[in-house]
Amino acid sequence: MPTRFTLTRFARMGLFVSAVALAGCTDASIGDFTPQHANRQLPPKIQQAMKAKDMKKTSPIVARVFKEEAKLEIWKQKANGRYDIIASYDICKWSGKLGPKFTEGDRQAPEGFYTVRSSQMKPNSQYHLAFNIGFPNAYDRANGRTGSNLMVHGACSSAGCYSMTDAQIEEIYAFGRDAFQGGQTEFQVQAFPFRMTAANMARYRNDPNYEFWKMLKVGYDHFELTKVPPKVDVCERRYVFNQISADGKPFNPVGACPASTQPDSLKMAYSSYQSSYEAAFASALKSSAPAPKPTIAGLKEANIVSEWTRKRARGERVPLEPPTLNADGSITQSERMGRIASAEGRRMAALEAEQAAKKKASAEKEAAIAAAKAAKQAQQVETAAAAKAAEIAAQTPVQALDAQTAQTNMAAEGNGAGAKLKKRLLGMFGG
Structure with missing residues (x-):
């Protein structure tokens, strides 16, 4: 050369x-x-x-x-x-x-x-x-x-x-x-x-x-x-x-x-x-210059974004923007969630809707069973309470009648003794 x-x-x-x-x-x-x-x-x-x-x-x-x-x-x-x-x-x-x-x-x-x-x-x-x-x-x-x-x-x-x-x-x-x-x-x-x-x-x-x-x-x-x-x-x-x-x-x-x-x-x-x-x-x-623009933080951030991409490609709901790795190691991502408009995204949406419907139906069934059980227990309590009340109601008139009869008898006995005493006194004093 x-x-x-x-x-x-x-x-x-x-x-x-x-x-x-x-x-x-x-x-x-x-x-x-x-x-x-x-x-x-x-x-x-x-x-x-x-x-x-x-x-x-x-x-x-x-x-x-x-x-x-x-x-x-x-x-x-x-x-x-x-x-x-x-x-x-x-x-x-x-x-x-x-x-x-x-x-x-x-x-x-x-x-x-x-x-x-x-x-x-x-x-x-x-x-x-x-x-x-x-x-x-x-x-x-x-x-x-x-x-x-x-x-x-x-x-x-x-x-x-x-x-x-x-x-x-x-x-x-x-x-x-x-x-x-x-x-x-x-x-x-x-x-x-x-x-x-x-x-x-x-x-x-x-x-x-x-x-x-x-x-x-x-x-x-x-x-x-x-x-x-x-x-x-x-x-x-x-x-x-x-x-x-x-x-x-x-x-x-x-x-x-x-x-x-x-x-x-x-x-x-x-x-x-x-x-x-x-x-x-x-x-x-x-000299002063415009601030640097965002740059990728190496392979670690690349892998984080790549995982986000894979989830997105599978039609999963993900943050609308790719995540960002911060200098302190934390990750920033958008709170807004979305799913890619694709056949896979629509399939995932339909699958999630089906799963959500099944979950809702299951929850409603469990709630109905729990409500029926609670109603049955309430009915049992109510029936027991009614039976007790009937028992008490059935016993109360008899006890009152016995008490009244005893009182009447006592009053009658009291009146007879008084009459005899009065008659005796009158006899003693020439009445």
Whole structure:
């Protein structure tokens, strides 16, 4: 490898290293699209802009995504081999927070460097049009990150994807389609949490994802310097950019990085840039800046959200928004509950309604049995009380009559004795 390597020659080499052959890819696989909107041409305004920038309609592209700014950019190759921005779109929706995707179901939109081949273009997508960005890539797999069907698509609805309006995705899709028709076998998608300026890096310097972002920034910087998509490899479970293996050894994502070199011109340009960046970073630390946006707190939060997603997919009632892991380890979740509007959700709703009806019927039956038992016991008490009262009532007149008779007899006896005494006295006194 020559020690001196101009940026222009490196840019041309970039075209070669980014054009990895795709087995089984044919023109028919990207040309025989049924939906009419998959074949729509780019607007005249964009075609005029391409002509003004010396770009061919079918020249290669690269897509760049910035979460915080909610932007998706399309850069296209010019005749000199370098790339220039040709279109910028406001992302309609992206899900999750700033930070990488960790696991299936965490609803995180990926961050990193991804590859799109023609087989990943989805003209018949239920989201109008789409392309799969290629998650997980070698870096993701080496770090045990999982997920599937991560797309850039239309319909403005996202659960881990970058979603555009239908009109936007038609243009973005057309850029990719035309590039494939021009011979590009794959294009790069660079997904970042934010524009990786000194000011933004200073804002997020205390974030748990900062080291990951610093790694991405090297690739970001190389593109900014060369205006050519960087050659991306993975070794020691980390990204490396524009490294040329000295002895031709391949880069093993989980193995040690081989001895490698970089073009001298790139190393000099990067070193010069780093000096100015460090000065800008130091200055940014002293200045006021907008507060950082929410970021994912690593795999632990990803697993919490993933469990929420699984419950939601099963049609269970869950908080309407995904839970959030706080810095102190507590979990915040919405009090509003809901169920996803799906066949499974409707099935679960019907099942829960059936179970609730059975529970209600059982409760009503138990209440009826308890009421009947209580009524029977009350009747028994009432019957016993009535019997006792009748017994008392039957005994009371006899006792009263006996008492009255005794009193009458006593009174009669008293009256007779008095009469005899009176008669005796009268006799004694001549009465």
